[in-house]
Amino acid sequence: MKRWIPFILTLALLVPIGAEAAIVVVVNNANPTEKMSERELIDMYMGRNLYFANGQLALRLDHSPKSSVRRDFYRQLVGKTVAQVNAYWARLLFTGTAAPPHVIPDKSEVIEAVKKNVNAIGYIDEADLVEDLKVVGRID
Template sequence: MMKYLIILLSTLIVSLQASADMIVICHPDSEVEQLSRKQVIDLYMGRVQHFPNGNKASTLDLPSDSDQRAKFYKGLTGKSLSQINAYWARLIFAGRATPPQAVQSSQEVIDTIMKDTTAIGYIRKSELVDSVRVIAHVE
């Protein structure tokens, strides 16, 4: 019985971890096939505003109080959401960059991407739909 319980708990933990994985997505007609971790960091931290091929990139962000947003930035940069917010506050105050466009939900990320070939966003891997292209994974 104890062995069965341990196996069950292990399976549950692994499946919860897998569903927490975040993916970066874009429009299926985008010329972007894949982005490296560094390229995603550069885009989401305002260091670059264009994809590696030179096309404009429009980054989408979930609400500032979203658990998904916190997991995304922690997995991507290793920084907490408060550190990310402080980073952006400095850049905005200095007029050096514009933060990603905030949307209200993962569904809004998908909807916006379907209307805009320059948009990229992140969602949980479990929320993936066929109408978008995965270009990066964030664990």
């Protein structure tokens, strides 16, 4: 039994770390934006301001509606469930106000899309962060 203890301890340590991983908001390296406040992120992802500070129209990227990173992102950023956010977007879309972010089903493709589009903005699990991306915000 004793020989299992280190293994169990390691697991016990790993699980909470996995669950509490932060989400980072990333843009293309060529984007002059350095930092975005929580307010700016809310405005951008809730369709209230679709422009970066330099006046460039943002290409907002979103994950699959079933993904856990999307669930956590909206829960932490605006305190809403994915269903509530979807109902919100239904309202905005069908009032002709703004369209929801582009959905990219595969999380690695989100990273690729940010790299390939100068005006893109996306969010990813901090654990998935790679080079060539600029972190402009962090949501714990």
